[in-house]
Amino acid sequence: MSKPAILVDADACPVKDEIVKVAERHGLQVTFVANSGLRPSRDPMIRNVIVSAGFDAADDWIAENAGLNDIVVTADIPLAARTLEKGALTLGPTGRIFTTESIGAALGMRELNRHLRETGESKGYNAAFGPRDRSFFLQALDRLVRQALRTPG
Numbered sequence: 001m002s003k004p005a006i007l008v009d010a011d012a013c014p015v016k017d018e019i020v021k022v023a024e025r026h027g028l029q030v031t032f033v034a035n036s037g038l039r040p041s042r043d044p045m046i047r048n049v050i051v052s053a054g055f056d057a058a059d060d061w062i063a064e065n066a067g068l069n070d071i072v073v074t075a076d077i078p079l080a081a082r083t084l085e086k087g088a089l090t091l092g093p094t095g096r097i098f099t100t101e102s103i104g105a106a107l108g109m110r111e112l113n114r115h116l117r118e119t120g121e122s123k124g125y126n127a128a129f130g131p132r133d134r135s136f137f138l139q140a141l142d143r144l145v146r147q148a149l150r151t152p153g
Helices: 016-026 057-065 077-085 103-118 131-150
Strands: 006-009 030-034 046-050 071-073 089-091
Touching: 006 016, 006 057, 016 030, 016 131, 030 057, 057 077, 071 077, 071 131, 077 089, 089 131
Parallel strands: 006 030, 006 071, 030 046, 071 089
Antiparallel strands: none
């Protein structure tokens, strides 16, 4: 049985160091996918994939390469939906775990918020990312890693 991999939508991801820390503890490979600007790593378990600057190129790469029980970290809700369809375990950088049961509501809220921004009803500001978010993310990622390691692939 092969171990799950962690695939990261790395553009503007605030929890890269935390992902590496959890992956090292469990001996998992991490692939950071971005359009540019990834810091090189000498760690053989860390892989950087630079995709074209095309719209959704990183999302497309992750969706095509995510597999059953892999762990995907993304703030992009449509990408989360695509990876859930492939059987991946998916969470956002704040520790929000996406499931097949919750993704429909998340997609609906995303559309509502987009509409409110377009009509000027909302400015679309995101809350600041803080230590509590980081802690919640670490707990959620560790929980998903343990779940993936227990589940036969």
